[in-house]
Amino acid sequence: xxxxxxxxxxxxxxxxxxxxxxxxxxxxxxxxxxxxxxxxxxxxxxxxxxxxxxxxxxxxxxxxxxxxxxxxxxxxxxxxxxxxxxxxxxxxxxxxxxxxxxxxxxxxxxxxxxxxxxxxxxxxxxxxxxxxxxxxxxxxxxxxxxxxxxxxxxxxxxxxxxxxxxxxxxxxxxxxxxxxxxxxxxxxxxx
Amino acid sequence: xxxxxxxxxxxxxxxxxxxxxxxxxxxxxxxxxxxxxxxxxxxxxxxxxxxxxxxxxxxxxxxxxxxxxxxxxxxxxxxxxxxxxxxxxxxxxxxxxxxxxxxxxxxxxxxxxxxxxxxxxxxxxxxxxxxxxxxxxxxxxxxxxxxxxxxxxxxxxxxxxxxxxxxxxxxxxxxxxxxxxxxxxxxxxxx
Numbered sequence: 001x002x003x004x005x006x007x008x009x010x011x012x013x014x015x016x017x018x019x020x021x022x023x024x025x026x027x028x029x030x031x032x033x034x035x036x037x038x039x040x041x042x043x044x045x046x047x048x049x050x051x052x053x054x055x056x057x058x059x060x061x062x063x064x065x066x067x068x069x070x071x072x073x074x075x076x077x078x079x080x081x082x083x084x085x086x087x088x089x090x091x092x093x094x095x096x097x098x099x100x101x102x103x104x105x106x107x108x109x110x111x112x113x114x115x116x117x118x119x120x121x122x123x124x125x126x127x128x129x130x131x132x133x134x135x136x137x138x139x140x141x142x143x144x145x146x147x148x149x150x151x152x153x154x155x156x157x158x159x160x161x162x163x164x165x166x167x168x169x170x171x172x173x174x175x176x177x178x179x180x181x182x183x184x185x186x187x188x189x190x191x
Numbered sequence: 192x193x194x195x196x197x198x199x200x201x202x203x204x205x206x207x208x209x210x211x212x213x214x215x216x217x218x219x220x221x222x223x224x225x226x227x228x229x230x231x232x233x234x235x236x237x238x239x240x241x242x243x244x245x246x247x248x249x250x251x252x253x254x255x256x257x258x259x260x261x262x263x264x265x266x267x268x269x270x271x272x273x274x275x276x277x278x279x280x281x282x283x284x285x286x287x288x289x290x291x292x293x294x295x296x297x298x299x300x301x302x303x304x305x306x307x308x309x310x311x312x313x314x315x316x317x318x319x320x321x322x323x324x325x326x327x328x329x330x331x332x333x334x335x336x337x338x339x340x341x342x343x344x345x346x347x348x349x350x351x352x353x354x355x356x357x358x359x360x361x362x363x364x365x366x367x368x369x370x371x372x373x374x375x376x377x378x379x380x381x382x
Contacts, residue, residue: 021300023214105296109212149362149370152355153348160347179340187378
């Protein structure tokens with residue numbers, strides 16, 4: 001598999017899925033966009049659904065990998081872990097607005113089995129966040145909040161950024177990250 | 192227009208749009224679901240897009256109406272206003288999970304002009320939230336947070352609830368409302 005061409009195909013697919021919607025985008029549209037015959041495109045991908053699945057799997061795996069690194073780092077407080085988690089997630093969303101739009105909007109179009117795989121990885125990610133908050137409560141860093149709901153609340157909030165973030169807007173990803181960290185960390189901090 | 196039939200049609204449409212996606216749902220599917228001939232269905236609706244537009248317009252107008260009531264009520268502190276705003280929005284989302292899913296996922300399918308109308312009403316809603324936070328800051332009730340980003344942060348977080356809320360789950364709408372209010376109000380309160 002020529003990986004440069006594959007990357008070009010995934011980029012074209014993300015752009016088309018975002019603009020037209022996953023359902024309305026055909027394999028022919030993707031082939032046209034990268035200047036390949038439809039038959040040749042199938043050297044790189046097995047189906048449109050497979051392409052969406054690869055994109056989703058890659059993203060959520062990256063999120064999980066980053067979060068596992070944060071949890072493993074014994075030199076961090078849980079407050080620092082949560083701050084880093086917010087920062088990493090926001091950086092990803094703001095760097096990949098089109099991809100985030102596609103994944104959050106179109107993942108429901110995956111077949112049941114594939115959707116379940118993504119759902120399980122997403123649940124794992126939520127559990128890692130919940131773990132940081134639970135550890136922070138146990139260590140007396142955070143108030144005894146409902147850890148899972150707090151994790152859902154923060155994740156919902158930072159995922160939502162894809163809907164209003166404009167690259168080159170007044171606020172940089174790092175500004176937003178700072179504002180969100182302050183808001184949430186002040187919200188759960190033990191005093 | 193026989194309003195009972197119209198309500199039945201919108202309910203069927205929301206159910207189909209949520210399950211199959213807006214694009215994959217045909218007017219024929221909606222007609223079949225409510226036991227009408229396609230020709231008769233057009234006595235009630237002008238098009239599938241019009242139906243989506245009506246649903247979006249009705250929801251966002253209801254949100255704006257509630258928020259204007261809250262702002263007009265001079266006996267409330269801004270802390271109370273924000274608490275009520277969170278509660279109202281969450282009640283709507285948890286009572287209308289299917290509809291919220293459709294609106295948040297499918298509004299991009301509206302034509303440009305119609306989408307702009309919804310976008311403008313949504314901006315108005317965001318402005319009303321921002322106003323409550325700005326008033327709260329001016330009154331010394333809230334810390335000098337970035338009012339607009341804080342509004343976006345709270346709205347993103349409570350919109351996200353449609354993705355995980357299960358009716359009849361362990362947490363009621365009012366439990367969630369309490370948890371979210373505590374989290375956000377503690378996050379911005381002036382001490």
